[in-house]
Amino acid sequence: MIAAVRGTHDILPGEVEKWQTVERVAHTLCERYGYVEVRTPVLEREELFAKGTGETTDIVQKEMYSFTDKGGERVTLRPEATPSMVRAYVEHSLEHALPSSKLYSMGPMFRYERPQKGRYRQFHQLDVEVFGMNDPAVDAEVIDLAWSLLAELRIARTELVINSVGHAECRPRFQAALLEALGQDVKKLCQDCQRRAVTNPLRIYDCKVPADQPIIDALPHSVDYLCDACATHFAAVRAHLDAWGIPWRLSHRLVRGLDYYTRTTFEILGEALGAQNALLGGGRYDGLVKNLGGPDRTGIGFAAGLERLVLALPEGATGAPMARAFVAVVGDEARTEGLRLLRELRQAGMAASMEFEGRSIKAQMKRADRLGSRATLIVGADELAKGEVTLRDMRGSEQRAVPRADAVRLTRAILEGQ
Numbered sequence: 001m002i003a004a005v006r007g008t009h010d011i012l013p014g015e016v017e018k019w020q021t022v023e024r025v026a027h028t029l030c031e032r033y034g035y036v037e038v039r040t041p042v043l044e045r046e047e048l049f050a051k052g053t054g055e056t057t058d059i060v061q062k063e064m065y066s067f068t069d070k071g072g073e074r075v076t077l078r079p080e081a082t083p084s085m086v087r088a089y090v091e092h093s094l095e096h097a098l099p100s101s102k103l104y105s106m107g108p109m110f111r112y113e114r115p116q117k118g119r120y121r122q123f124h125q126l127d128v129e130v131f132g133m134n135d136p137a138v139d140a141e142v143i144d145l146a147w148s149l150l151a152e153l154r155i156a157r158t159e160l161v162i163n164s165v166g167h168a169e170c171r172p173r174f175q176a177a178l179l180e181a182l183g184q185d186v187k188k189l190c191q192d193c194q195r196r197a198v199t200n201p202l203r204i205y206d207c208k209v210p211a212d213q214p215i216i217d218a219l220p221h222s223v224d225y226l227c228d229a230c231a232t233h234f235a236a237v238r239a240h241l242d243a244w245g246i247p248w249r250l251s252h253r254l255v256r257g258l259d260y261y262t263r264t265t266f267e268i269l270g271e272a273l274g275a276q277n278a279l280l281g282g283g284r285y286d287g288l289v290k291n292l293g294g295p296d297r298t299g300i301g302f303a304a305g306l307e308r309l310v311l312a313l314p315e316g317a318t319g320a321p322m323a324r325a326f327v328a329v330v331g332d333e334a335r336t337e338g339l340r341l342l343r344e345l346r347q348a349g350m351a352a353s354m355e356f357e358g359r360s361i362k363a364q365m366k367r368a369d370r371l372g373s374r375a376t377l378i379v380g381a382d383e384l385a386k387g388e389v390t391l392r393d394m395r396g397s398e399q400r401a402v403p404r405a406d407a408v409r410l411t412r413a414i415l416e417g418q
Contacts, residue, residue, distance in 0.1 A: 001275040007112075007121025013106060017318045018310045023106060025152045026126050026304075035104040035144050038310060042108060046074040052083030052292055056199040058192075063111040076112035081127035081303060082260075082285070083292065089131055090294035101297075106306070118308045126309075128282070129301035136233050139264045139284060139300055140240030146268055146280055146302050147246050155312045157271040158279065160246060163254040164234040165202065165222050166195040167262040167286060169389035174225035175201045187213050205255045217314060221252035230263055237264055264300065270312045279312060280304035323415035325352040326368035330380030333406050338379045341389070341407060345377075350410050350415060367396065375414040377407060 004010060011019055030037070037202040046066045053059050054323035065077040078084055085103055088094065105127045112121055128145060143160065144295045150158050166174060179186075180202050186197050189204070189212050196203035207216060227235065229417050242250050254265050263281035282302025282343055296357035325345050329338035338354060353371055361378070368376045378390035378399075388405040393414050402410050 004108070005121075007115040009120060010213040014236060015310070017321070018313055019306065021313070021318045022153060022193050022306055022309045026106065028103075029145065029149055029152055030104040030128065033102070033141070034100060035102045036098065038085060038088055038105050039107065040078075040081070040088050040105060042078055042374045043075050044078050044084055044087070048083050048087055048292070048356070049076055049079060052260065052288060053080060054087065054200070054210055056196070056203065056243060058109060063113050065110045065112060067139045074109050079109055079111045081105055081107070081109065081125055082129065082288070085129045086131075086158060086289055086292050086294065086299070086302075088288065089129075089290060095132055095231075095295070095297065096316075101133075102129075102211060103131075104128045105328065118305065118311050124306040126304040126306060127278075127301065128303075129299060131299050133300075134238035134286070134298045136264075137240055139233075139237045140244070142238075142282065142300050142302060143241065143266055144244060147305065150270075150279065151311075153309060153312075154317055155270060155279070155309070156206075158316065159269045160241075160248045161251040161254055161269065162238070162248050162264065162266045163222065163251055163264050164237075165231060165261055165265055165283075166226050166230045166257050167329075170225060171202075171222075171226035174220065177220045177225060178202075178204075181219050182215070188212075188215060190348060194368070202255045205253045205383060211228060216253070216388055222255070223252065233263055236377050260288040260291070262286045266302070269310070278305075279308050281406060321372065322351045323374045323417075324371060325350055325351060325411050326364075326371060326373035326376045327354040327417060328361060328364040328368065328376055328378045329354070330378065332358075333381060335378045341379060343375060344408050345411060347385060348412065350408075351414060 016232065019133070048062055049064060059079050059389055064079050066074060069075050069310045080251060085105065090102065094103070107126065108122050108124050110122055110294045113119065115121060130142060147160060165171065179197065182197065186194055189197070190207065190209045193204050193207050193209070204216060204219070223234065238248065254267060255261070260281045261282040263286065267281035268279050270279045271277065280302055282300070284298070284300040286298040287293065288299055327338050327342045327345070330336050342352055342354045353373070354365050365376065376392040376394060378392065383389055385400070387404050388399070389404050390399055391402045391407065391410055391414070
């Protein structure tokens with residue numbers, strides 16, 4: 001047997017219905033908020049993520065699936081969606097092609113990291129992006145969309161945490177204060193954090209090494225070093241969330257794991273996932289579009305891991321399966337009529353199945369029961385001669401002969417519980 005590659009997984013019947021629920025709710029909600037769908041390639045040029053995600057991030061340095069293709073070009077299986085969405089926005093001039101630059105996508109991402117609950121090497125994300133809008137109300141609206149997504153999925157016990165990391169003008173002052181406060185303690189941190197102190201000090205806040213936490217907890221808070229413009233922006237975001245009744249908690253540790261974030265950052269945590277408790281996260285990235293060759297446009301968005309949303313779904317979130325009919329055929333002469341009836345049921349919008357192996361009526365009825373069929377239509381020589389169908393309500397095992405012309409209508413009545 002050839003097994004699936006480590007860090008990947010099959011989504012099988014019984015679980016796939018949960019995925020369909022999450023995807024359906026996400027599509028509906030994004031459209032409700034005015035977003036349009038974009039589908040970008042899984043394979044991109046390596047430089048897109050080196051420039052976009054950031055050379056100093058763990059994703060670029062340790063986790064990307066990059067290789068040289070047969071044409072000699074360096075390519076990468078996308079580890080996240082935002083740089084791809086920015087590329088598509090710039091390459092196709094979507095700010096001119098669309099009435100509003102509000103985009104979303106869903107699809108697989110790839111990162112080489114240790115597989116664990118809710119975290120795979122091939123994983124899936126819902127990605128939401130807004131370009132060219134700087135108003136703090138847009139930040140709040142994006143957060144509201146993320147909050148509403150979890151509410152629509154009936155995922156309970158969630159917490160919104162927010163922060164502001166400033167922008168290019170005020171961040172250097174914060175980074176200088178951070179390094180000054182760290183002082184000689186930097187030598188006590190893990191090797192990754194010692195490297196981060198040189199390449200990107202904000203990444204130190206992402207550290208998960210237990211021994212480093214007391215040192216990191218004593219470091220300065222970015223909100224205390226914001227310039228007037230960033231402080232005003234963040235205050236307005238919080239005011240909008242308060243006005244909408246969305247509870248939040250300020251977390252100075254929340255800098256996000258990517259280099260492009262500016263100003264607002266946020267995550268929504270869920271108790272159902274244990275240690276890996278982040279359901280989704282995002283923030284503002286006002287310099288990224290220009291950095292990737294586009295016009296100087298602002299941006300904000302979030303990504304939600306579909307695996308994690310599926311894990312956090314409550315029992316019964318997928319609802320009842322579609323009521324199903326079954327066509328049972330007795331004798332070869334009834335087969336053609338049974339197939340015709342099967343197609344009529346499907347064309348009328350009903351889920352319907354049939355046994356094609358010519359088994360006994362007893363075996364066919366067992367099959368109908370195993371499929372969870374609500375109604376079974378039996379066609380045999382007697383029914384053909386009389387122009388009838390035997391219609392069996394599987395809930396009470398009651399059956400009756402009905403005119404062939406009424407079979408589809410009466411089957412629908414049973415499936416709809418009438």
